[in-house]
Amino acid sequence: MTGSLFQRFKGIVRGRQNRGPDLTTRFKAFQAMLDGNNRTLEAMTEMGEKLGGDYLFDVNYIRSAYARILAAISDSLDNFTQLTDNHYPQLVEILGRIDSLVQRMLTSDGSISNRLVVFYPEITWDLAEEVGGKNYHLAELANTLQLRVPEAFAITTAAFTTFLRHNDLEKRLAGLGKADSTTLTQLRNAILSGGFPEDFTTALNTALEKMRSRLGKNGTLSVRSSAEEEDGDFSFAGQFETVLNVPCTSKAVQAAYKEVVASLFQAGATSYQQQLGYDLGKLKMAVGCVAMVEAKASGVIYTAAAGKDRSHMAISAAWGLGKGVVDGLTDADLYTVSKGEKLQLVDHRIGGKARMVVNLGTSGIETQETPTELRPLACLSETEVLKLARLALAIEEYYRNPQDIEWAMDNNGRFFLLQARALQMDEPENEETSQNQEAAAGYPVLLRDQGVVVQRGATAGKVFILHHIDELEKIPKGSILVASHDSPHFVQAIPLLHAIITDVGVPTSHMASICREFNIPTVVNTGQATTVLTHGQDITLQAREGSEFVVYAGIVQNLLREERQGAAKIRELYEFRQQKYIMRHIAPLHLVNPLEQEFSEEKCRTVHDLIRFMHEKAMQALVAYAGTQGRGLTRFFGGKSALHRLTLPIPVQLLLIDLGGGLQDTASKKEVDFTQVGSAPLRAVLAGMLFPGIWQKEGVALQGRDLLSGMTRAADLTGGGDGLAGYNVALASREYVNMSLRFGYHFNMLDSYCSDKPRNNHIYFRFVGGAAAITNRSRRIALMTQVLAEHGFALKAKGDLLVGRLSGLSRQEIEGILEQMGRLIGYTRQLDARLDSDEMVSILAHRFLEGNYRLDP
Amino acid sequence: MAKHSIMVIDDEKIVGDMAKLSFEQDGYEVETFLNGESALARLVEKPFDVVITDLKMKGVDGLEVLRTVKKLYPGIKVIMITAFANLDVAIEALRDDVHDFFPKPVKIKELKASVKRALGEE
Numbered sequence: 001m002t003g004s005l006f007q008r009f010k011g012i013v014r015g016r017q018n019r020g021p022d023l024t025t026r027f028k029a030f031q032a033m034l035d036g037n038n039r040t041l042e043a044m045t046e047m048g049e050k051l052g053g054d055y056l057f058d059v060n061y062i063r064s065a066y067a068r069i070l071a072a073i074s075d076s077l078d079n080f081t082q083l084t085d086n087h088y089p090q091l092v093e094i095l096g097r098i099d100s101l102v103q104r105m106l107t108s109d110g111s112i113s114n115r116l117v118v119f120y121p122e123i124t125w126d127l128a129e130e131v132g133g134k135n136y137h138l139a140e141l142a143n144t145l146q147l148r149v150p151e152a153f154a155i156t157t158a159a160f161t162t163f164l165r166h167n168d169l170e171k172r173l174a175g176l177g178k179a180d181s182t183t184l185t186q187l188r189n190a191i192l193s194g195g196f197p198e199d200f201t202t203a204l205n206t207a208l209e210k211m212r213s214r215l216g217k218n219g220t221l222s223v224r225s226s227a228e229e230e231d232g233d234f235s236f237a238g239q240f241e242t243v244l245n246v247p248c249t250s251k252a253v254q255a256a257y258k259e260v261v262a263s264l265f266q267a268g269a270t271s272y273q274q275q276l277g278y279d280l281g282k283l284k285m286a287v288g289c290v291a292m293v294e295a296k297a298s299g300v301i302y303t304a305a306a307g308k309d310r311s312h313m314a315i316s317a318a319w320g321l322g323k324g325v326v327d328g329l330t331d332a333d334l335y336t337v338s339k340g341e342k343l344q345l346v347d348h349r350i351g352g353k354a355r356m357v358v359n360l361g362t363s364g365i366e367t368q369e370t371p372t373e374l375r376p377l378a379c380l381s382e383t384e385v386l387k388l389a390r391l392a393l394a395i396e397e398y399y400r401n402p403q404d405i406e407w408a409m410d411n412n413g414r415f416f417l418l419q420a421r422a423l424q425m426d427e428p429e430n431e432e433t434s435q436n437q438e439a440a441a442g443y444p445v446l447l448r449d450q451g452v453v454v455q456r457g458a459t460a461g462k463v464f465i466l467h468h469i470d471e472l473e474k475i476p477k478g479s480i481l482v483a484s485h486d487s488p489h490f491v492q493a494i495p496l497l498h499a500i501i502t503d504v505g506v507p508t509s510h511m512a513s514i515c516r517e518f519n520i521p522t523v524v525n526t527g528q529a530t531t532v533l534t535h536g537q538d539i540t541l542q543a544r545e546g547s548e549f550v551v552y553a554g555i556v557q558n559l560l561r562e563e564r565q566g567a568a569k570i571r572e573l574y575e576f577r578q579q580k581y582i583m584r585h586i587a588p589l590h591l592v593n594p595l596e597q598e599f600s601e602e603k604c605r606t607v608h609d610l611i612r613f614m615h616e617k618a619m620q621a622l623v624a625y626a627g628t629q630g631r632g633l634t635r636f637f638g639g640k641s642a643l644h645r646l647t648l649p650i651p652v653q654l655l656l657i658d659l660g661g662g663l664q665d666t667a668s669k670k671e672v673d674f675t676q677v678g679s680a681p682l683r684a685v686l687a688g689m690l691f692p693g694i695w696q697k698e699g700v701a702l703q704g705r706d707l708l709s710g711m712t713r714a715a716d717l718t719g720g721g722d723g724l725a726g727y728n729v730a731l732a733s734r735e736y737v738n739m740s741l742r743f744g745y746h747f748n749m750l751d752s753y754c755s756d757k758p759r760n761n762h763i764y765f766r767f768v769g770g771a772a773a774i775t776n777r778s779r780r781i782a783l784m785t786q787v788l789a790e791h792g793f794a795l796k797a798k799g800d801l802l803v804g805r806l807s808g809l810s811r812q813e814i815e816g817i818l819e820q821m822g823r824l825i826g827y828t829r830q831l832d833a834r835l836d837s838d839e840m841v842s843i844l845a846h847r848f849l850e851g852n853y854r855l856d857p
Numbered sequence: 858m859a860k861h862s863i864m865v866i867d868d869e870k871i872v873g874d875m876a877k878l879s880f881e882q883d884g885y886e887v888e889t890f891l892n893g894e895s896a897l898a899r900l901v902e903k904p905f906d907v908v909i910t911d912l913k914m915k916g917v918d919g920l921e922v923l924r925t926v927k928k929l930y931p932g933i934k935v936i937m938i939t940a941f942a943n944l945d946v947a948i949e950a951l952r953d954d955v956h957d958f959f960p961k962p963v964k965i966k967e968l969k970a971s972v973k974r975a976l977g978e979e
Contacts, residue, residue: 050962056876057962058869058911060940579871 036076132226173281298322661734688822893917
């Protein structure tokens with residue numbers, strides 16, 4: 001980037017004897033590391049774009065794109081190692097693990113560890129695929145968030161493969177294709193009568209012995225599916241068998257295991273797999289063995305309320321085991337908690353809870369009539385609701401998106417988490433259908449607003465009233481299914497359905513999850529659909545939000561939006577997802593806040609984490625070096641220290657490492673201010689940041705904690721070492737600046753050379769992250785893109801990452817643009833929380849370009 | 858009006874699958890093939906409106922597909938996609954009257970526009 005600068009430094013410090021590399025070498029390594037990071041990010045962004053569904057690509061492309069990423073990140077790592085005197089040796093090993101995971105996906109090789117059984121505390125991130133999504137997420141709650149999860153172990157996909165092989169089922173599965181129901185029944189029977197290889201039995205026995213010693217001899221297990229992608233992009237909610245109350249004996253667990261595995265091939269589950277583009281027989285299933293909780297009450301939490309309300313969460317609760325709630329067997333209690341400044345119970349509805357599922361110890365479970373005296377009682381006190389809500393919020397914040405959580409409370413009032421997965425939400429859309437009262441004029445209203453909307457949408461069709469599950473096979477295409485209860489079995493009919501309406505049901509059932517996933521308009525708990533509607537009748541359903549819906553007699557053409565896009569979306573292709581999943585090891589950023597404990601070497605899981613970690617630690621290393629060992633350089637610059645604290649009239653403090661001419665000659669103190677900055681590009685950026693009206697003073701509706709962390713901080717210069725984490729640093733010479741600014745959860749990096757030789761001049765800019773919802777974050781990126789594009793930047797954006805570069809302009813032009821970027825950096829600091837609509841993006845971008853920094857709509 | 862038909866040939870299933878989904882959404886009829894041999898056999902039975910083929914495949918490669926198509930049905934347009942963009946091959950394909958030539962990954966939108974041009978719809 002700044003070759004001429006290196007040359008000068010070489011001359012300056014050459015020949016000086018010092019322990020380890022000198023500042024010149026370290027600075028050069030820093031620059032080379034940045035270059036490697038930039039190349040990695042660009043390659044990552046490009047790969048993300050190509051794999052986003054708009055391009056046809058093949059595996060060759062993925063191999064070569066990944067090879068570019070690997071080469072670039074390896075360069076970065078080499079330079080980082082040199083810069084930090086090999087202070088972080090684990091990173092090489094972590095990159096090796098990421099690489100072997102990606103290579104395994106590229107070659108579709110089997111498991112990497114070949115462990116058959118893994119206890120939850122031993123489940124690390126690289127085992128995610130082997131233990132399946134459901135096990136992985138639950139283990140993560142216990143291991144990372146330290147939340148209470150029952151004792152549990154996973155039976156891995158490697159064990160699944162040995163089981164199939166032992167029973168000669170591998171080949172039968174490979175040739176399965178679109179099997180008919182007879183073949184599937186035979187297959188299920190073969191699994192159910194299958195035997196176990198010796199190593200499987202041995203591993204299982206060892207695990208069960210451990211379980212017995214922990215749970216006592218009466219302890220029982222819930223044996224549940226955890227298929228590869230389960231609870232990933234697709235929930236598979238309720239598709240596979242769960243066997244409850246299984247005694248901790250080898251015989252019982254093996255029988256339950258076979259039942260769970262056989263459920264891969266039961267009717268509902270196979271149609272779900274086919275809809276997702278799976279060839280039957282391809283999905284590998286891990287299984288979880290989780291200690292049963294003596295549940296007094298159980299239920300489900302949605303950390304965003306039905307519809308798209310992220311400011312509230314919904315908690316359902318019923319007596320006994322959670323099966324009653326998730327299978328929609330009972331009319332549960334519903335609590336609404338507002339998530340604002342303080343968690344608050346804002347609404348509750350006590351359900352009828354006519355039935356409950358009870359634990360009969362070793363003799364299984366039973367659905368019973370709820371004792372009359374228990375029915376009108378609330379399952380949870382307000383204190384308990386809020387306690388649960390806090391747990392849920394911690395989980396949502398950790399995953400950074402709304403969650404669907406299963407919980408149970410034991411007789412001692414302790415809460416256990418049984419499952420957490422991403423909540424399927426329909427993204428907010430413009431209300432194109434809402435104000436169409438007139439459109440339906442003349443059509444009689446059959447049902448209105450008595451019920452709960454699970455999935456919004458307008459659709460029409462013939463009513464099919466379902467009396468028995470067996471009748472599902474007879475449903476004609478295009479029907480609206482009307483039933484007394486909701487049931488996960490309905491999924492097998494989903495390709496045929498236009499809508500589902502039920503008398504009883506909750507928005508937190510398995511069926512509800514699946515209806516949202518497949519975008520089937522659904523209303524539950526209407527109380528009267530099966531009596532008001534008649535079989536074969538034409539109706540139109542318009543479902544909005546909360547309890548707002550209308551059923552009209554007849555087909556109201558004007559209300560019908562375009563036909564559902566069908567399942568034919570590229571992202572639902574199995575092979576496509578498999579390739580896209582490679583990005584999971586590359587793009588997500590887990591290390592966001594350098595001030596948190598999580599920001600450590602061993603928490604790096606992806607290429608992006610490595611980049612972020614190296615950047616932060618490299619700056620710390622440079623600052624530490626400049627502050628303590630850079631005396632040779634200090635001497636050269638006339639006895640001045642190279643490290644300064646820059647104080648500004650805005651709440652941003654910067655540490656400045658003066659590489660020569662970064663400060664004016666008059667500046668000799670450790671504390672300096674804006675007027676003493678000598679670096680042309682740094683002055684320009686700061687001038688922009690200090691421009692009147694740019695630094696929005698009033699708070700935005702984020703949580704208090706975000707606002708606090710949104711204030712940037714400078715470290716205590718005397719602190720050294722650990723105290724150096726997470727602050728802002730500028731490395732500056734007369735014509736160069738590299739600055740890193742972190743505001744709360746987002747991060748700006750700007751690198752610029754600004755001299756009298758236009759061909760040497762450049763600006764490189766990078767922006768990532770944010771605390772608000774992804775939609776708002778990507779809107780902020782859209783706004784920055786519009787503004788930077790006006791200035792002639794070449795830009796790449798993906799999700800909440802933006803990379804821009806520009807070069808070859810004159811000093812005056814570069815300075816002008818840097819000044820605008822300073823304004824943009826200040827302006828966008830908390831902007832994401834305000835960008836409520838796409839229109840706001842254009843409005844604010846226009847205003848910004850006109851020098852108007854008002855934020856009101 | 859009858860649907861226009863497209864033949865897609867690529868030895869990687871994912872390419873054919875993605876193309877099939879994308880074009881079917883626009884109302885085309887699509888058949889996919891994993892090698893040149895089976896595609897040519899099918900072509901004898903049915904003349905498609907447009908053929909999209911990978912260049913580098915084992916056995917019958919894209920150039921051979923192109924020549925055979927032109928021999929059988931000079932009117933059918935052939936679009937070639939390849940991961941190994943190479944000027945010599947492109948020139949050779951042009952000589953054989955290829956309609957379009959794209960490096961992979963190719964933007965689906967561009968491919969769709971090219972198909973429309975091939976059908977004289979744009």
